[in-house]
Amino acid sequence: MQTSVTSFNPTFAFNTLPPDWPGNFWLHWLVFTIILIAFIIVSVIMFIWFERRLIGRFQIRLGPNRVGPFGLFQAIADVIKILTKEDIVPQKADKVVFWLAPLVALVPVLMVFAVVPLQSGAMLVDLNIGILYVVALSSIVSIGIFMAGWGSNNKYSIIGAMRDVAQLISYEIPLVLSIVGVVLLTGSLSLTEIVGAQNIPFILLQPIGFFVFFIGSLAEINRCPFDLVEAESEIIAGYNIEFSGSKFATFFLAEYSEAVLLSALTATLFLGGWSGPLLPPILWLLIKMFAVFAIIIWIRSTLPRFRIDQMMAFAWKFLLPLALINLLLTSLQIVFWPEASSWIIVLLSFAILVALILVWSKSFKPGGNKVGI
Amino acid sequence: MTLKTEPFVINLGPVHPSTHGVFRLRATLDGEVVMDIEPIIGYLHRGIEKIAEGRNYKQDIPLTDRLDYVASMSNNLPYVMAVEKLAEIAVPERAEYIRIIMAEMQRIASHLLAVGSLANDLGTFFTPFQYMFREREKIVDLFEMVCGQRLLYNYMRFGGVSHDIPDEFIPALCKLVSTMPGFIDEYDQLLAENEILLARLKGVGILPKELAINSSVSGPMLRASGVEWDIRKVDSYSVYDRFNFDIPTEVIGDCYDRYRVRIQEMRQSVRILEQAIEQLPPGEVLAKVSPRLKPPVGEAYAHIEAPKGELGFYLVSDNSEKPYRLHIRAPSLINLTALREMVIGWKLADAIVIFGSIDICLGEVDR
Numbered sequence: 001m002q003t004s005v006t007s008f009n010p011t012f013a014f015n016t017l018p019p020d021w022p023g024n025f026w027l028h029w030l031v032f033t034i035i036l037i038a039f040i041i042v043s044v045i046m047f048i049w050f051e052r053r054l055i056g057r058f059q060i061r062l063g064p065n066r067v068g069p070f071g072l073f074q075a076i077a078d079v080i081k082i083l084t085k086e087d088i089v090p091q092k093a094d095k096v097v098f099w100l101a102p103l104v105a106l107v108p109v110l111m112v113f114a115v116v117p118l119q120s121g122a123m124l125v126d127l128n129i130g131i132l133y134v135v136a137l138s139s140i141v142s143i144g145i146f147m148a149g150w151g152s153n154n155k156y157s158i159i160g161a162m163r164d165v166a167q168l169i170s171y172e173i174p175l176v177l178s179i180v181g182v183v184l185l186t187g188s189l190s191l192t193e194i195v196g197a198q199n200i201p202f203i204l205l206q207p208i209g210f211f212v213f214f215i216g217s218l219a220e221i222n223r224c225p226f227d228l229v230e231a232e233s234e235i236i237a238g239y240n241i242e243f244s245g246s247k248f249a250t251f252f253l254a255e256y257s258e259a260v261l262l263s264a265l266t267a268t269l270f271l272g273g274w275s276g277p278l279l280p281p282i283l284w285l286l287i288k289m290f291a292v293f294a295i296i297i298w299i300r301s302t303l304p305r306f307r308i309d310q311m312m313a314f315a316w317k318f319l320l321p322l323a324l325i326n327l328l329l330t331s332l333q334i335v336f337w338p339e340a341s342s343w344i345i346v347l348l349s350f351a352i353l354v355a356l357i358l359v360w361s362k363s364f365k366p367g368g369n370k371v372g373i
Numbered sequence: 374m375t376l377k378t379e380p381f382v383i384n385l386g387p388v389h390p391s392t393h394g395v396f397r398l399r400a401t402l403d404g405e406v407v408m409d410i411e412p413i414i415g416y417l418h419r420g421i422e423k424i425a426e427g428r429n430y431k432q433d434i435p436l437t438d439r440l441d442y443v444a445s446m447s448n449n450l451p452y453v454m455a456v457e458k459l460a461e462i463a464v465p466e467r468a469e470y471i472r473i474i475m476a477e478m479q480r481i482a483s484h485l486l487a488v489g490s491l492a493n494d495l496g497t498f499f500t501p502f503q504y505m506f507r508e509r510e511k512i513v514d515l516f517e518m519v520c521g522q523r524l525l526y527n528y529m530r531f532g533g534v535s536h537d538i539p540d541e542f543i544p545a546l547c548k549l550v551s552t553m554p555g556f557i558d559e560y561d562q563l564l565a566e567n568e569i570l571l572a573r574l575k576g577v578g579i580l581p582k583e584l585a586i587n588s589s590v591s592g593p594m595l596r597a598s599g600v601e602w603d604i605r606k607v608d609s610y611s612v613y614d615r616f617n618f619d620i621p622t623e624v625i626g627d628c629y630d631r632y633r634v635r636i637q638e639m640r641q642s643v644r645i646l647e648q649a650i651e652q653l654p655p656g657e658v659l660a661k662v663s664p665r666l667k668p669p670v671g672e673a674y675a676h677i678e679a680p681k682g683e684l685g686f687y688l689v690s691d692n693s694e695k696p697y698r699l700h701i702r703a704p705s706l707i708n709l710t711a712l713r714e715m716v717i718g719w720k721l722a723d724a725i726v727i728f729g730s731i732d733i734c735l736g737e738v739d740r
Contacts, residue, residue: 059503155383159405159721224498225569233391233494234722304569305496307722308405361568369576370718371406 032124036113043289044256047263048075050290051297058301079249087245090152097151102243102250105144108137109257116264117192119274119281130191131183134265135176138220141258142168145229145239148251152242160238163308164229167219170315171226175216177323181209181330182269195273203270204346207353208326210270212319214295217262219315221255224300228308259296263289318364322356380408383721387416391494391725394735398728405720410713414706417739425699430456430531430666433696437686438525440701441737443486446479446516447679449529454610454675455686456531460668465657468533469612474546474649475516475528476677477642481553482512483680484593484635487732491632492564494729495573501564508556511549518542532660543650550646553639561636574629578715578727581626588711591704592682593634594731598626604678616648628730635732665694681705681732701740705733 049064049072056063064071089098112134114124127133142164149161183189185205186197194202203210219226230238240251267273267288274281306314329352333340386397395416401409421440425433437452438445450472457464464472489505513523519538520528528535564570580590585598595602603620605613621637623630668690676685682704689698708731716724 055498055500059500060507061503155381159383159402162404224496227496228722231496231722233496234725236390301498301500303497304492304567304573305722306569307573307720309720310569310572 029124035118036124037110039118040110040113040257040260041253043260043286044253045075046290047256047260047293048078050293051300054294054297055301058298082249082252083246085245085248087247088242090154090242092153093242094151094153097147098242099247101144101148101151102247102254103144104147105141106250106254106257108140108144109254109261112137112261113257113264115191116261116268117195117273118285120192120195123192126190126192129189131179131189131194131269134191135172135179138258138261139168139172141254144254148243149239152239154242156235156237157239157241159235160229160231160241164222164239166308166312167222167226167228167315170312171216171219171319174212174315174319174323175220177320177327178206178209178212178216179269181206181326184327184330184334191268191273195268195275198272198275200342200346201270201272205342205349206270206326206330207349208322208356209330210266211353211357212323212326213270214266214292215319217266218296218299219311221258221262223259223296225303225306226311227300227305228311231305233305259293260289263292263296266292314364318360322360325352325356378404385725387413391729392735393490393729393733394738396733396735396738398724400721400724402721405722407716407719407721407724410716410724412709412712414709414735414738417735419740421740422699422701425696427695429694430668430696431664433699434529435525435527438527439736440703440740441483441679441681441684441705441734442524443734444479444483444680445524445526446475446528447483447677447684449526450476450611451675451677451679451684451686453529453531454677455673455688456666456668458673458675459671459688459690460531460662460666462532462660462662464532465660466612466654467537467656468658468660470649470653471534471538471658472529473611473613473616474646474653475519475526475534477645477649478512478515478546478549480642480680481639482509483732484639485509487635487680488560488564488632491628491726491729491732492570494725495570501560504560508553515542515545515549518545530659530662531666532662533658535659537658543653546646546650550643550650553643557636557639557643565633565636571629573723573726574632574730575627576625577628577719577723578730579625579627580711580715584711584714585626588707588714590682590708590711592678592680592708593631593638594682594708594711596620596622597630597634599624604676604683608676610675610677613645615652616645618645628726631730631732667692667694676702679704681734681737682708701737703737703740705731705735705737706740709733709738 052074053063053071064074067073067077089095115127115130115133117123145164146161149157149164182194182202185202186194188194222229230240240248243251264285267285271288274285276284333345380401380403383400383402384397385400386392387395392398397413397416399411399413400407419439421436425436434449434452437448440448485505485508489502492501493499516526517523519536519542520526580594580598582598582600585595585600591602599622601620601622604610606620618641621634621641623634670690670692672687672689674685674687676683683702684704685702687700687702688696691697712728712731715727719727
């Protein structure tokens with residue numbers, strides 16, 4: 001029987017196994033799952049350490065420096081502390097939702113890593129719809145956060161959860177549109193091919209796209225200035241206010257894994273992924289990830305938080321038009337001027353980015369006034 | 374189809390990161406919009422006014438430290454001034470200057486804390502707060518130099534101050550005075566040129582002039598609403614009439630104006646400090662006062678411009694060793710009365726910021 005989706009069979013993605021890997025799919029699957037989980041956990045620990053040390057420097061203090069050399073084992077000590085804490089479930093909580101929420105938040109993030117290339121061909125599966133898979137799965141995290149907010153039966157957490165949903169719906173659109181620019185240039189949705197196509201890193205060819213993507217990803221991982229979901233000074237801890245012990249640790253892991261993921265994606269989509277001279281590819285990827293994360297930390301330790309309506313206005317009135325203009329310009333260039341020299345495009349795009357931001361930020365008003373009651 | 378929604382009540386505090394102590398705000402929210410608030414105070418009530426009636430005049434000085442515990446020097450001052458008025462004690466000139474130096478340093482320290490915690494309420498993850506604390510630390514070091522304490526100073530006495538300033542104090546103060554304006558400018562630039570901060574502060578939580586006067590608010594809050602009212606000028610006490618300084622005022626009375634008034638007041642305090650160092654006379658710092666002071670029957674009210682507003686002490690004496698009645702006009706408590714009008718209609722996040730911009734200290738609100 002013929003179906004319209006002819007290429008859909010479960011093994012379609014695995015035909016592209018790299019030649020130097022053992023041909024046995026299951027062996028590959030086993031080895032890579034272990035490698036990926038180890039990679040995520042170690043990256044998360046390193047990110048936590050890096051963030052705490054760097055924020056310490058920004059705040060004229062030292063940061064953790066007691067546990068192990070340079071305080072490197074601080075995160076491990078913290079994990080031991082969190083895991084041995086009492087696991088409290090509120091009496092009026094929706095138990096099933098409350099229990100499931102941390103898992104729903106964590107698992108999609110781990111799954112997304114399956115398509116992130118650590119170096120040429122080193123990935124669990126080289127999906128030909130890789131970037132679509134990434135976008136689709138990383139949105140599920142929000143469901144986990146909303147379940148947490150709903151399930152804990154706490155007013156603060158439901159406010160946090162509502163904010164998260166609003167934030168996700170707003171920021172997913174510019175985020176995806178900014179990725180489309182990259183996809184247009186590459187002509188493929190596969191992350192390996194996106195990296196392969198970057199003779200010049202796409203941050204130079206797609207500065208507007210990078211700008212929108214980076215801000216969108218800040219909102220996606222609930223980082224400052226979009227950390228309204230867990231705004232400490234307003235709703236204390238937001239969605240995870242009622243969570244303790246291993247459930248809280250799971251949320252924490254999910255949050256930082258998402259940060260690792262978005263740093264890796266930014267590196268892959270815009271900074272040339274693993275490619276780079278001299279050093280081994282995986283090291284290049286890590287360097288780029290840490291560079292991206294350092295900027296995220298810098299922003300976190302500097303900027304105040306948006307208000308909810310300002311954040312929404314920023315997404316719809318500022319980022320979305322920018323993303324659409326970027327999409328339009330990229331398509332026009334591909335259709336009408338495909339033979340243009342890259343460096344001319346680099347110069348043009350940066351000029352357009354600066355002009356757009358200048359004009360836009362003058363006319364953009366975050367708005368949000370007093371509501372008459 | 375419209376969804377049926379209903380407002381819900383949320384308790385902000387008494388244990389909440391942004392209530393600056395144990396303040397409780399019962400807020401009725403419609404989604405994110407604050408429809409009504411009800412401040413509930415009293416979690417830190419220690420009955421200081423009643424305790425004061427059971428101890429003698431001198432023993433009450435440490436109690437005043439516990440009011441606005443981030444500005445203890447300013448709390449000592451009006452109390453000893455009230456007792457001096459009651460018992461007609463003359464204060465040596467040098468002591469008056471030292472008191473003013475302490476009070477103005479305390480004003481800078483308190484405003485630094487106010488700006489830092491306002492930035493914290495805005496969600497800046499402690500960075501401005503830490504920088505403000507670095508500057509405050511220098512002032513606290515100076516206080517430690519003169520009285521050995523870092524938080525609750527218990528420094529002022531009837532007829533002067535407890536110790537003369539040590540020799541190394543004036544050079545250290547000169548260094549502070551010469552570097553502080555640079556730091557204030559730098560922090561002001563870092564904060565007030567941030568677009569997000571401006572968007573969060575400008576036009577938010579406006580307190581109109583009439584409402585400000587009618588709710589009897591005082592201090593930076595009143596001046597931000599455009600009323601030029603400063604006890605140091607309108608009812609000059611101590612030797613403030615010998616210094617040149619301006620009263621910074623703003624027009625609109627929003628959170629940004631309150632922030633701006635505080636920044637400018639710090640600059641004015643530095644100006645006063647500079648002049649005080651120049652004019653500081655030699656001599657005694659403590660007049661001879663009986664330790665078992667028995668003021669004549671009568672009453673006295675002394676008020677000063679404390680960092681948070683008009684701080685007044687009302688004393689009634691029945692010619693015994695203990696005050697018959699002590700009443701404290703705490704600026705934080707009275708400034709808080711205008712909160713409801715400012716907050717209603719704004720978002721929850723704004724409510725926190727407006728509350729932070731009032732700059733209260735719960736030790737003073739609850740007493």
